[in-house]
Structures are given as C-alpha cells and as structure tokens.
Amino acid sequence: MSTITTQDGTQISNKDSFNGEMTATRPGPVFVASLSLALAAMTSLALADGAAISLNGNTRGALACTTCHGAQGEGIPASGFPRLAGLDAGYLRTQLDDFALGRRANAIMTPIASALNDDEREAVARYYAGLRGSASMATPVPERHSPGARLANRGRWPQGLPACIQCHGAMGAGVGASFPALAGQSAIYLENQLHAWQQGMRAPGPLGLMKRVADKLSAADIKAVATYFSALPPSHPTPRSKP
Amino acid sequence: MKPMVAVGLAGGIIAAAAVVIVLMTQGDPDTAGAVKTGNSEVVATPVSNEPASLFQPPSEQDLPDDEFGRIVKLGRDIFEQTQRYAGPYVGKTNLRCASCHLDAGRLAHSSPLWAAYVSYPAYRSKNKHVNTFPERLQGCFAYSMNGKAPPLGDPVLVALESYSYWLASGAPVNSNMPGRGYPAVPKPPLPRDFERGQRVYEQHCALCHGTDGAGQQDANGQPAFPALWGEKSFNWGAGMGNIKNAAGFIKANMPLGLGGSLSDQQAWDVATFMNSHERPQDPRFKGSIAATRAQYHDSSDVMYGQTVNGQLLGQGTP
Numbered sequence: 001m002s003t004i005t006t007q008d009g010t011q012i013s014n015k016d017s018f019n020g021e022m023t024a025t026r027p028g029p030v031f032v033a034s035l036s037l038a039l040a041a042m043t044s045l046a047l048a049d050g051a052a053i054s055l056n057g058n059t060r061g062a063l064a065c066t067t068c069h070g071a072q073g074e075g076i077p078a079s080g081f082p083r084l085a086g087l088d089a090g091y092l093r094t095q096l097d098d099f100a101l102g103r104r105a106n107a108i109m110t111p112i113a114s115a116l117n118d119d120e121r122e123a124v125a126r127y128y129a130g131l132r133g134s135a136s137m138a139t140p141v142p143e144r145h146s147p148g149a150r151l152a153n154r155g156r157w158p159q160g161l162p163a164c165i166q167c168h169g170a171m172g173a174g175v176g177a178s179f180p181a182l183a184g185q186s187a188i189y190l191e192n193q194l195h196a197w198q199q200g201m202r203a204p205g206p207l208g209l210m211k212r213v214a215d216k217l218s219a220a221d222i223k224a225v226a227t228y229f230s231a232l233p234p235s236h237p238t239p240r241s242k243p
Numbered sequence: 244m245k246p247m248v249a250v251g252l253a254g255g256i257i258a259a260a261a262v263v264i265v266l267m268t269q270g271d272p273d274t275a276g277a278v279k280t281g282n283s284e285v286v287a288t289p290v291s292n293e294p295a296s297l298f299q300p301p302s303e304q305d306l307p308d309d310e311f312g313r314i315v316k317l318g319r320d321i322f323e324q325t326q327r328y329a330g331p332y333v334g335k336t337n338l339r340c341a342s343c344h345l346d347a348g349r350l351a352h353s354s355p356l357w358a359a360y361v362s363y364p365a366y367r368s369k370n371k372h373v374n375t376f377p378e379r380l381q382g383c384f385a386y387s388m389n390g391k392a393p394p395l396g397d398p399v400l401v402a403l404e405s406y407s408y409w410l411a412s413g414a415p416v417n418s419n420m421p422g423r424g425y426p427a428v429p430k431p432p433l434p435r436d437f438e439r440g441q442r443v444y445e446q447h448c449a450l451c452h453g454t455d456g457a458g459q460q461d462a463n464g465q466p467a468f469p470a471l472w473g474e475k476s477f478n479w480g481a482g483m484g485n486i487k488n489a490a491g492f493i494k495a496n497m498p499l500g501l502g503g504s505l506s507d508q509q510a511w512d513v514a515t516f517m518n519s520h521e522r523p524q525d526p527r528f529k530g531s532i533a534a535t536r537a538q539y540h541d542s543s544d545v546m547y548g549q550t551v552n553g554q555l556l557g558q559g560t561p
Binding site for chain 2: 086088145154155157160161162166167168169170171173174175176178179181206207208209212213235
C-alpha cells in the first residue's frame, strides 16, 4: 500500500510542476485530509474493488457509476454521460481528484468523487481503464474536408490553434495520462467540456492548454469537432499507460 | 506665418504620437504606412511577422483531381506520416517531417515548405556546393530523420518536391520570403544556461516530450510527441541540433498552441538544455569526435564535442 501513497505523492508533485495556479489555490486542509486517507489506506490489505464500486457505489454516499456510465463504461452518449472504458487510468484518477477538490465543477460528480477515498478512486480509475466497453456504435468517419475533420486533424494554425490529434493522438486515441482519448466519446459530453473551459467551469488543464484551445473555437467549431470524434471507433489502449 | 507654423508643429506632434500609439497597441502593418506630418515624414516599418504580410499557401480543397494532385497528396501524406509512407528512408526516430514543419509544412516561422521551395538551388556552407531542392530534401532524411537519403528521382522525393511546389503556388522566386525558416531570437541578457534550461523544460516541455526527452506514443502505439534527444531523435548532423535554430523554433512555436509564450532567455536556455544531451552520431563522422567537430560543428551554437556535466557529447547512441 505504500506504493499507492508514493504514486499519489508523485502525481501531486507532477501536477504542481505543470500547473502553478492549482498549487497556489489548493487548500491546505484538503492535502492533510488526503494524507490521512492515504495513511488509512496503508492499513488495509487490498486495493478497493473497482468493479464493486462501479456497481454499488460505497456506503459513504458514492452512487453506482454504472447508473450513468453504462454497464461496461460505455457511457450514455445521448445524455452527455461520458464513456470511461479504456480511458487512461491516470487521467481518470486525476478527474476524480479534480471533482473532489473543486477544480472541475459538476453537480453530480463532485459529491460522488468526494465520497470516494484515495484507494477507491485509484481502484475505480484502474477498473475503467481496463474495460473495452460495448461494441462501437461508430457512424462512418466524416470525410477529410468536413469542418470537424479539418479542425481535428489540422487545427487552424493561422490562428495558432493546433490540431486536436497533435496532443490527443492519431484518430483521437489518447496520449498518456494528460491527453485523454476522444475517439468514440459522447459528442454532447465533448461539447459540454469545451464550453466548460470557455466558461471557466473546468480547470484549464496542464499548461492551461485546453482553455486556450477552447477560447479559439466558435460554437459551430465545437459542435463539428465533437461530432467528428464521437464518430471515430474507440481505441483499446493497454490498461495502464507509462507514467 | 508664425502662428501657422506653430499649429503645424503641434499637429505634427499629435499625429506622430498617434502613430506611435497605433504601433504600440496594434502593430498592424496595414495601418502602419507613411504618415505626413508637416514637412517631415514618419515612416513606420511594417511588422513582417503579421499574418496579413505572410504568404498564404493554397487550400488543400483546391488540389487538382488528376495525377499531379495525386502525387501532391502523396507528398503531404509522406510529410505527415513519414514512417508509414517513406519507411525505408527513416531511421529509428519517432519524428515526422511535420514535427518541425508545423501544419504540414504550411506554417510561417516553422520552416514552411513554400519558402524553402523558392529558395533553391542555393549554395550551402554545410556541404560547400550548390544544392538543388531535392538534394536539400535528402539532407532531411539523412540528418533530421536519422535515416538514409532517397536517391534523386525516387518517388518519395518526387512527391515531396511536388507538394512543396504546389504549396508555393503564386510565390515569387525569393530566398528571403518573410516567415522562412525559424526566426532569429535576440541574444538573451544572461549567458545561456543548462540548469535554467532544465527548469524551463520541466515546466513547459516535459508534459509532452517526457522527462527523459523520448517523446510519447499514443494509445495505439503510434508516435505522438517527438523525441528531443536520445536514440529516437534527430542525429547530430541535423539543423535542429544547432542551439540557435532550436531556440528560434521553440520561441516561435513551443509549447504547441502557446508559441511566443517563452521569453528569449527561456528559449535559448531550454534549447541549450535540449541540445546538451546525447543523440545519434553524425553520419559524416570522421573517426573521432574532435575531428568531426572541427570539420562540421566548429560553432559555439553546437554542443557536439563539448563536455557537459562531465560527459563528452558526440559519442552517439547505441
């Protein structure tokens, strides 16, 4: 269990170096609290059961993940509940931490993430990273010159806007713990996130990159690019990316 | 007459002040021209890196639907997915042409192909003879891609030349087009420094290129972020191995989407840090590091053959 403590500490310090703003605003008591949670985790013998949490939640008020994210983590695209299956474990873990610490505002997820301890967040993140989700409902990939495809694959460099795939990988497969997979993700969810960055409802992300990107997109751009990625087949990465 | 002169002078001063304010707040070359102020003329120099003054390559949607268009598209595909479309000429690297020439070779200040194409044939001090454009392309494979040069006339070179020619449609023959190459970054106030560069790297670069400089793959195992040093990076003969060039690229373009956000000092420092690591041997190796440095790298902007933290650079990677 000491590994979890170590990993946790490492993750926090990584985030610190990439995002000074967050470090500056992190409340001291929360850090102390998570430290004591980590110490508590050290006394338990096994990692919490991610599958069980996803099905039943926990006794401290966390609801079952499957209610909104589907039986196999496929999400409910039409309702904007995101796909979790196959996303990077480190990325999912960071999102749970961000919900709990108020870096990411969401009325449903904040109480749930807050009700999960460190150990449970890690377990549930790893569980979903290892799922493949249900078969893709991908529609045919839009042709290369559709506005969404062009933004995704080329960006709009005269405006300093990089292509999405430059950081999120070819076909939106995802790169490491900082650049999540976009392929096969709910279009509504992707749209909501881009709007959330524009409105400051979601922490700007490493180096503030996503806030900068979102601010250069019109509502029509957002719709086009979200639709494009939602139609790509989800990738099936290995359960845990290289740190 | 005297009152009129006074009014003219005052008007001139106000007009001149207005020009200065316009330049300071907008820097827009379209608004900065020759402005008459009394008898004197204030000439504002257009800002050459403003988008409006830069050459605009044609849109891909306008590619002809014929054999030429097909080869141009192949050139673009080689440019973006070099390993896949030109594998035999690419070394162990995870770089693509588009790693250093952003926006598939279209972006100004990122060595755009349209500016390069109209600059050749040209004499190059690197190999001391007049190089044609295809020969210049060969150099990219030999050094930046750490591979081997396709022979002249090879379909890979024909496709890349076609793509470059097409991107330059409407450009004048001119080796000094605004936006060519990477911009020159003014010498920083402090001597460039490895350790300051390391801190810049950790804060602004490691997120994508990794703390070990090896870059990252995407979840499908495809190259995503290029290696900046080590066995998968460009070799010691590449232009990016020159700190001055690297500082220019970094200042203008890095981090992706945040170009221009680093100070001149940070750009020089982090370029120094990047190029103070080992990378694949220069293919022109003369048998000793000292001889190779003397022949090809005799510059304070190249770390080949210099010692950093007790390590002699230029030994190459396994």
